[in-house]
Amino acid sequence: MGSQHEPVLVVPGSVAVLWEALHCPADVGRSSGPAGGALRGAHMGAFALRAERSLLDVTVVAGGREFGAHRAVLAAASGYFRAMFGGALREARAERVRLHGVEPECLSRLLDFAYTGRVGGLGPDIAERLLRAADLLQFPAVKEACGAWLARQLEPANALDMQDFAEAFACPALAAAAHRFILRHVSELGAQLERLPLPRLLSYLRDDGLCVPKEEAAFQLALRWVHADPAARAPLLPQLLAHVRLPFVRRFYLLAHVEGEPLVARCPPCLRLLQEARDFQAARLDRHDRGPCARMRPRPSTGLPRTGQEQHVVESSLCVSFLAFVLGH
Template identity: 25%
Template sequence: MVRVVRPDVEKHAVCMMAELHRMKQDSDHCDFIIQAGDDVYCTHKNVLSAGSAYFRAMLRHDTKESREGRVVFKDVDSECVKNCIDFIYSGEFEIPDGSIVDLLHVAIMMQLEDVKQAVSNILADSLTIENYFSTRNVGDIYGLVDVSSRCRIFLLENILEISNQPGFESIEKDDLLTLLKLRESKLCEEEKLAVSLKWIDKFQSKSEYLHEFLEVIKIHQISSVYLQHILETHPRISNDLELYKLFTGHILKASVNVKEGNDADNLLILFDYRAHCLRSFNTRTQEMKKFHNAKCDFDESFTAILHDSYIYVLCEAKSVHRLNFVDKNSRWENMDDMICDHGWYPRTVCSTGSIFVIGGSPFTATADVEKFDSSENRWFQLESKPSAIAHASLVSLDGSIYCIGGLRDGVVVSSFCRFSPSSSEWVDLDPVRYPVSGSGAVAVYQRIFVIGGWSGEDDIDNVECYNVTSAQWTSSPSMNSCRGDNAAYCIGSWIFVVNEFGDTDAIEKYDHLNKKWCKTKVTYKFLGVFGSVMVKEMDDRGHEMSQCALKTL
């Protein structure tokens, strides 16, 4: 009886591969030469035939290469040829900087499926906004199914950012229309319109496509203020009579009242510490005026937040006050004190119908978390944050609270995490690209903008955007001014940034759909901003006031 003994098959295979690799390097018993450019590589026919279907077909027949014992590769990267030969001998390969496509080309030529798949995985995993179109083209040219599939998903998740990249016009019209119709698309109607207009702008001769795009967009769900903004500022529409008529025609078809829009004006309520009063800044008319009769005598270490029809003020000494902003004759009323000491400027956010306070002041980090139930006028202490933080930025989106940056042990950090109020669970996410504290943060549909802040040395003008769907950070255009502690509010296509310690240059706005910063016209000379909230303009009965928003031809 014959016994088969296998002491260590894997070890034997590894040793054989290593010895064959050494023999190639030392030219021991080599019988075949591969030439690429001026470089010559000595190899073994048997090894090449075993490791590559390309060489197996070449060497098993009476070919010129088989007879001469040499093959010459033209118009290929020599180093990539060497790396593919190394893979045949060792099962490993290197990717030279900037040569991943060249390596893919050689691997496909040599029919090295493992190398092709490995490179395909790297391309799919390395997909970004900036390299989307080049990666998609490589996937299409070389038939990389995994790459093409990942690109389709990535486009769906990041279409708004990708629409700003060179090459956006290469997307086929029907493909873009299909994408905008998909239920999985996270785009709001304003963003769908912005993407459509950007694609049409690439083609001076394809304005007739506007009608097809408008058919898939729910115009009636778009703010009339934003529609007016498009009519007045979009160069193709405002300067082309036919396009203007087409656009306004779709607005009328969608039953938007173009003479008396339904949108109430948005007001930024500013705490003027110089005059000890509230002032309102109308984001549409840019008019500044006194907002309420109540006097504001709070110290300068408070945080303001809007909840229901009340403006809440949270102070350093744990005291809480609120004002019914609808009733012009109301006065500040005292509420239940906070449980924990959060120090100066308590970091607060509204989420799931409650007010939350997380962390501490710029000088005292804490892990304390508590929430306020306005119906009971009562604070509840929640499970602590896993690590202490100070002066972080908070923003609420889809029932979760995102905590951005801040100070830990006096050092500015780039941490980014998500808190679930329902389960008190904290999840760490990919950090911000730079350490920041006290930045403005605002949620815009499925994106979170982090604006300005303090780097640990200086106030900064940086703007970063986090796509919640794709879990990726991208950079947005910087502000016109560096701003430390600031608050940010989204109104239609605009993000308004209020400098919490500002004077006449206190407010700046950003068109997040078209990526443009603009200065506002704050004409009040002696304004000293210290805190802000955003409200809808109300009449004396607490009803939102309508304003004229659109014009017709």
């Protein structure tokens, strides 16, 4: 878990009014050349004008609080304000603009960003709310910064909700970070996984990066999800098992726990997958016979060789050695 409040510097993505005229690259605010100095000067000048309440030409209202600003600065930083002030809407000429669904604290931070290019003091009490506001008012750099901060706070207790949040607000980098975290820590999520919708669970099961010590754990994950609501989910078991790599489940487990599972025994599509695994383990089926099929390659986390069948040769050798020992005594 990161620190409770971290200062976050956002590369000024559309802050300076003079940017397009200067044709500056995205990181010019940190450069030491003439263009970087001009941009810093523009920031400082605009910030000073706002602090002095000089040349303000619009008042933005949210939650009963009023914020004086300059249309040009807001339009440079935000697609929302650019459309508002540059179009034919009445707000383009209005002296007061009222925003709905935006918290005053979040608006204050967004306006500070518009004038300084910085977002400071992100913490668990503000980051998600600020991201929502940045999404609504189209401050992409702030949205990206909040997403990056939230990605550093991922833990088993919040990863699933964070992926939901990221997908709801179109934050692909945060969604991908949460997805990878879940794959790495799937064994720590426990009963949380039982509430997942089918597509989300399938996205984890089909991923090579699912971190399970043995493929049996992937089967158990699928089965626990079905058992959480058997009436509704039992018909979905074939879809789940299609992404469990049964050929790499140990033989004794395949017999005792997969074949012995009543839901599998009553399901012809599941039985076909079970037979495929048996054929593979008995060397009656080569993994290339199924084309580019993920079921026919082990997950990296299991440490098995990619052909898979060496595992079962070792198991067979152990069985023969054990029988020889018993018969010899």
